[in-house]
Amino acid sequence: MRPLLYVLSFLAVLGLGFWAYRENYTTQGALREVAALQDEIANLHESLAIQRAEWAFLNRPDRLRDLVVLNFDRLGLMPMEPHQFGRATEVAYPPPPSLADGVSDLGIGLPVDTSGILNADPENADPEGQTP
Amino acid sequence: MIRTPLRPLARILHARAIGANPDAIERENLRQRNEVMRDRARGRAQLRLLFLCICFFSAFTVVGARMGMLAASEPMEPRSAGATSTITAGRADIVDRNGRVLATNMLTHALYVQTKDLIDPVRVARELAEIFPELDAATLERRFTDGRSFMWVRKVMSPEQMQAVHNIGDPGLLFGPREMRLYPNGTLAAHVLGGASFGAEGVDSAEVIGTAGIEKALDARLRDPEQAGTPLELSLDLTVQATIEEVLATGVHQFEAKGGAAILMDVHTGEIAALASYPAFDPNDRPNPLADPNAEPGDSPLFNRAVQGVYELGSTFKIFAAAQAMELGLVTPDTPVDTQSLSVGRKRFSEFDNHNYGPTKTVTEVIELSSNIGTGHLALMIGGERQKPFLKSLGLMDASPVELVEAPGAKPLVPKKWPDVVTVTTSFGHGMSSSPLNLAAAYASLANGGTLVKPTLLHRNEPEIGPRIVSEQVARDSVMMLRRVVTDGTASMAKMDEYAIAGKTGTADKPKRGGGYYDDKVINTFASVFPAEAPKYVLIVTLDEPVDRTGPEVRRTAGWTAVPVAAEIVRRTAPLLGMRPAIAPQPLDGLTAVKQ
Numbered sequence: 001m002r003p004l005l006y007v008l009s010f011l012a013v014l015g016l017g018f019w020a021y022r023e024n025y026t027t028q029g030a031l032r033e034v035a036a037l038q039d040e041i042a043n044l045h046e047s048l049a050i051q052r053a054e055w056a057f058l059n060r061p062d063r064l065r066d067l068v069v070l071n072f073d074r075l076g077l078m079p080m081e082p083h084q085f086g087r088a089t090e091v092a093y094p095p096p097p098s099l100a101d102g103v104s105d106l107g108i109g110l111p112v113d114t115s116g117i118l119n120a121d122p123e124n125a126d127p128e129g130q131t132p
Numbered sequence: 133m134i135r136t137p138l139r140p141l142a143r144i145l146h147a148r149a150i151g152a153n154p155d156a157i158e159r160e161n162l163r164q165r166n167e168v169m170r171d172r173a174r175g176r177a178q179l180r181l182l183f184l185c186i187c188f189f190s191a192f193t194v195v196g197a198r199m200g201m202l203a204a205s206e207p208m209e210p211r212s213a214g215a216t217s218t219i220t221a222g223r224a225d226i227v228d229r230n231g232r233v234l235a236t237n238m239l240t241h242a243l244y245v246q247t248k249d250l251i252d253p254v255r256v257a258r259e260l261a262e263i264f265p266e267l268d269a270a271t272l273e274r275r276f277t278d279g280r281s282f283m284w285v286r287k288v289m290s291p292e293q294m295q296a297v298h299n300i301g302d303p304g305l306l307f308g309p310r311e312m313r314l315y316p317n318g319t320l321a322a323h324v325l326g327g328a329s330f331g332a333e334g335v336d337s338a339e340v341i342g343t344a345g346i347e348k349a350l351d352a353r354l355r356d357p358e359q360a361g362t363p364l365e366l367s368l369d370l371t372v373q374a375t376i377e378e379v380l381a382t383g384v385h386q387f388e389a390k391g392g393a394a395i396l397m398d399v400h401t402g403e404i405a406a407l408a409s410y411p412a413f414d415p416n417d418r419p420n421p422l423a424d425p426n427a428e429p430g431d432s433p434l435f436n437r438a439v440q441g442v443y444e445l446g447s448t449f450k451i452f453a454a455a456q457a458m459e460l461g462l463v464t465p466d467t468p469v470d471t472q473s474l475s476v477g478r479k480r481f482s483e484f485d486n487h488n489y490g491p492t493k494t495v496t497e498v499i500e501l502s503s504n505i506g507t508g509h510l511a512l513m514i515g516g517e518r519q520k521p522f523l524k525s526l527g528l529m530d531a532s533p534v535e536l537v538e539a540p541g542a543k544p545l546v547p548k549k550w551p552d553v554v555t556v557t558t559s560f561g562h563g564m565s566s567s568p569l570n571l572a573a574a575y576a577s578l579a580n581g582g583t584l585v586k587p588t589l590l591h592r593n594e595p596e597i598g599p600r601i602v603s604e605q606v607a608r609d610s611v612m613m614l615r616r617v618v619t620d621g622t623a624s625m626a627k628m629d630e631y632a633i634a635g636k637t638g639t640a641d642k643p644k645r646g647g648g649y650y651d652d653k654v655i656n657t658f659a660s661v662f663p664a665e666a667p668k669y670v671l672i673v674t675l676d677e678p679v680d681r682t683g684p685e686v687r688r689t690a691g692w693t694a695v696p697v698a699a700e701i702v703r704r705t706a707p708l709l710g711m712r713p714a715i716a717p718q719p720l721d722g723l724t725a726v727k728q
Contacts, residue, residue, distance in 0.1 A: 046239055056233035056316035061374035079375075082630035082703060082713035 138162060222311050223340050224354045225363035226325065226347075228370040229403075229591045233363075235325055235347070235415075237340070238314045241294055241307040243286040244335065247276050250304030260285065263296045287330060287338075288312050308335045313347075319412040321373050323436040324366070324589060326537065327418040343418065344434070346589055348537040365591040367403035372396060375704050376406045380673070383697035384410050387678035391430060393437035394701060395572045395672045399580040399661065400595040402573065402587050404534070405669070405709070409437040430676065437674060439532060440542045442565045446638030446690070448575075448659040449561035450507045454499050455578055455610045456522045457510045459602045465609050468492040474505040474512075476552045481508055484639075484689075499613040500621035502637065504560045511559030516550040519558065525601055526574040527584070528566045534587045542567050561638055568657065572672045575659050579667035582607035615664040622691040623658065626699040630713035631706050633699065634667070635660025637690035642677070653677050656690035658698045663711065673698040 068077045078084075138161045144154045226235040250256055253276035261269035264286060275283060288310055289297075297305055313328035326345020330338045339355075342348035346366070354364060376394050384392045396406040413419050413433040422432045429435050457463045471489040474481045481504055483489065489503050498506030511519060523529055529546050532539045545565040547554045557563040569587055576585040577598070584598030602610070614634035618626045626633045638657040641649035656675045661667040678693040679686055687693075707713065 049236060050238060052233060053236045053238055053314050053316055056236065057314075059232075060317045061320060061370065062318065065374075065378075079704060080707045082707055085707065085713050 136161060136165070138165075222337075222355070222357075222360060223313065223328075224356075224360050226354075226366060227363045228366055228368045228373075229405075230369065231363075231365075232370045233316060234321060234366065234368070234370070235313060235315050235328075237311045240288045240290070240310050240312045242284065242310045242333075242338070243289060243294075243297060244282065244284050244306055244308060245276065246282060246304050246306060248281055248304070249302075250276060251302055253277055253304075256300060256302045256305065259300045260297070263293055264289075284333075287333075306335075308337075310338055311340055313340050315415045317370070317374075318416070319414050320370070320377065321368055321407070322412045322415050323409045323438070324368065324407055324536065325415050327415040329418075342537075344537060345415075345436075346535055346537075349535045349539075366589050367398075367401075367405060367591045368407070368589065369405050369708070371708050372705050373406040373408065375708065376701055377408045377410070377412070379697065379701050379704060380408050380410050383673075383693075383700070384675065384678075387675060387680055387693045387697075389678035389693070390676040391435075391437055392673070392675045392678075392697070393441060393568050394674070394697075395438050395568055395670075396701070396705065397572045397576055397585075397587060397670050399576040399585065399667050399670050401592045402576065402585040402596065403592055404569075404572075404587055404589050406705075407438050407569075407589070409435070409439075409441075436536070436538050437676065438568050438672075439534065439536055440538050440567065441674065441676075442542050442544055442567050443655045443657075443674070444562055444565050444640040444643070445568070445571055445657050445659075446561040446640035446655070447502045447504075447507075448571060448636045448638035448657050449559065449564075450499055450502065451578065451610055451614060451636050452523060452526065452528075452574065453507050453510045453514065453519070453559040454495055454613060455602050455606055456514050456519065457495070458606045458609060460514065460518070462513050463495050463510065465496045465613065466494050468494055469498055469506045470509050471498065471503045471506040474508045474556070476508075476512075476556055479553050481505055481556060496613050496616055499636070500616045502617075502622050507559045508556040511555045512552060514555075516552065516555040519555055520550055522601075523558070523564075525584070525599075526577055527586075528564075528570050528574050530570075532567060532569045532573065532587060534569060535589045539569075544570060561640060568672045568674045571657070571659055572670050575661060575672070576670045577601050578607050578610050579661040579670055580607070611661060611664060611667060614661065618660075618664075622689070623660075623695045625691060625695045626658070626660065626702070628699060628703065631662050631702055631711065632664035632714070633660050633662045633702055634664035635671075635695075635698070637695060639688065639690045652688070654688045656688070656694040658690050658694035660698055660702070662702055662706065668711070669709065671698055671701060673701065 068075065071077075138158045139154065140157070140161075143157050147154045147157060223237055225233060225237070227233055245256075247253070254273055257272035257276055258269045260272055261267045267285070272285075286293075294307065297307075310330075315322075315325060315327075322345075324345055326347040327343045328340050328347050329343050331341040332339050342351040342354065346364075347354065350364065353359060376396060380392050380394045383389075391410050393409045394406065395404060395408075397404050411433040419433060421434060422429075430437065430441065435441070454463075458465070463469070469492060471483075471493045472491045483504050484502065487501075489497075489501055489506070493501065493503060493506055495506075495510070497503075498510070514522075520529075527533075529544050531541070531543045544567065547558075547563055554563055573585050573587045576587075577583065578601070581604045582602040583600050586596065586598065611634050614636055615632065617623050617636050618633050622637045623633075623635055626635060636659055638659065640655045640657075641651070642653040642655055643649055654677065656678050658673045659670070660672075661670045673694045675690075675694050675697065679688050680692040683692075
């Protein structure tokens with residue numbers, strides 16, 4: 001009984017040692033991965049800051065003003081001024097529907113499917129009143 | 133324990149027999165007993181001391197070992213810490229009220245040289261001089277070879293320059309990472325932002341410190357590592373600031389002025405929406421202060437006219453005399469005031485250009501016509517001992533509390549004694565100097581219904597109600613008088629259909645350095661609030677030595693110079709501030725007319 005206990009405990013120690021060895025290396029691997037991720041995050045933060053600075057630099061008011069002046073013929077942008085404001089009443093209503101619009105609503109102008117209205121063979125036609 | 137008796141009978145009897153003193157036996161025994169007790173006590177004390185020694189020794193060993201470990205080990209960031217550790221830039225960004233970037237950091241590199249590792253100093257010096265035009269090849273070569281082991285070459289450089297230095301390929305050329313302060317908008321809001329430079333420099337990093345403006349005033353906040361991730365939000369509005377700077381620059385050129393300043397401030401919260409001073413500078417490349425000791429500070433573009441420009445502000449002060457007289461119940465807007473003559477002692481006061489406005493005018497008309505004599509009479513009714521505390525309560529006699537490092541240095545110039553002559557001159561803005569920003573705060577305090585306003589550059593969400601200066605009725609009447617100045621008085625050029633401006637012009641002669649005043653150099657100020665029916669913003673425009681040559685005669689009064697500039701600023705910025713213009717009915721076009 002006792003030798004069996006010895007062998008079992010020896011095997012348990014062996015197993016635990018192997019487990020601890022593996023755990024140690026997985027932990028170190030995880031730490032390395034975290035470090036790499038943090039480096040990546042730092043790099044991304046950095047490039048984000050640069051992008052933000054560049055965005056602000058490209059959107060600086062005097063550059064935009066120059067661009068507006070350069071492209072005036074295409075864009076026609078003007079500084080915001082009070083006379084550009086209006087009242088809601090100054091906006092025209094859409095024109096009232098005319099008679100022509102009503103006609104088109106009835107669908108008269110649309111193409112009509114006529115197939116099946118007339119019989120395909122006029123010889124077999126039996127129009128009412130022609131039957132002897 | 134067996135106690136030895138002090139007087140053993142056997143020995144006593146024996147002593148008595150031989151005729152000795154039996155007391156000696158008792159003393160001897162007592163002595164022996166005390167000795168035993170002493171030895172025991174000493175032993176215990178020594179044991180305790182030893183125990184304490186061991187305790188202290190181990191405690192100090194632990195502390196010493198920890199210190200030694202900390203000193204000897206390499207510094208390392210905690211690797212297993214969670215994602216909470218933000219690896220962000222060292223100095224917080226500065227953004228405007230809408231979150232648009234005004235100042236940020238950029239990673240760049242500094243260049244230094246380990247001269248011992250240089251393989252070919254002559255070639256390196258020549259090629260460095262080609263890359264950086266401001267360096268001189270001969271000087272560099274001399275410094276590379278004069279025996280020093282280390283030297284800085286450049287504090288910052290662009291990525292292209294860095295690549296070019298890499299291409300030289302000498303192992304003695306080394307780069308150190310640097311956080312560089314970047315102001316992407318160039319000269320925009322330069323006087324507010326100030327600038328930054330490097331403080332203590334090391335190979336791996338350098339600290340960035342503010343050198344002027346809000347960068348220096350709030351340096352501790354911007355450098356605080358805990359708040360590095362949250363940008364500092366200013367009350368400025370980038371668009372409004374850009375517009376005001378553009379209009380101000382145009383105005384300064386049009387009126388041939390030396391410079392100008394403009395402040396736009398919310399009357400309820402004291403937030404400064406725009407603060408411009410012309411000429412400006414680029415905070416990315418801050419110029420050096422003027423070296424010439426005789427130069428006026430205003431000649432330098434670094435000079436912030438809006439905050440540091442302590443000038444006599446002229447007739448813009450008149451409204452304070454009128455407001456105080458009404459607050460004290462001395463007059464109402466319709467009370468007639470003597471405008472014929474005013475003398476204090478031997479000093480006789482006269483109107484601008486020796487006008488004569490007739491025997492009496494109402495208080496409203498006194499402000500509208502900008503009558504010196506009428507205002508002087510109001511001031512004499514108030515009296516100097518009440519006038520001075522009133523102006524002080526408006527903040528006109530103290531340096532502005534705004535968050536700029538230049539502000540505490542710009543103390544208003546106040547006469548030490550306050551005789552009646554000073555009372556009169558101060559009432560129309562002469563003899564006492566203050567800054568445009570102080571004037572803006574004082575006007576805001578009148579325009580917002582009569583409570584004190586503290587100017588600030590930081591974004592606030594809710595108004596801070598200060599102590600009451602004047603009653604609401606007086607504040608309303610004052611704004612109404614200012615409105616009359618625009619509709620019927622000296623500031624008629626600010627009259628427009630879209631927005632109702634209320635304001636007061638001020639023209640003050642510039643003081644000579646040695647004393648006295650120039651005849652042909654003036655400071656023109658227009659202090660205004662808009663919209664007049666329910667004031668939301670106060671706008672101060674100051675022009676330094678402007679002149680209007682468009683008419684048949686040369687004109688230097690504020691009504692012809694500062695007022696049109698201010699009117700244009702209001703016309704351009706009010707829509708940006710979300711203010712609805714009073715819309716004049718548009719002429720009907722053909723279609724609309726037919727429909728109606």
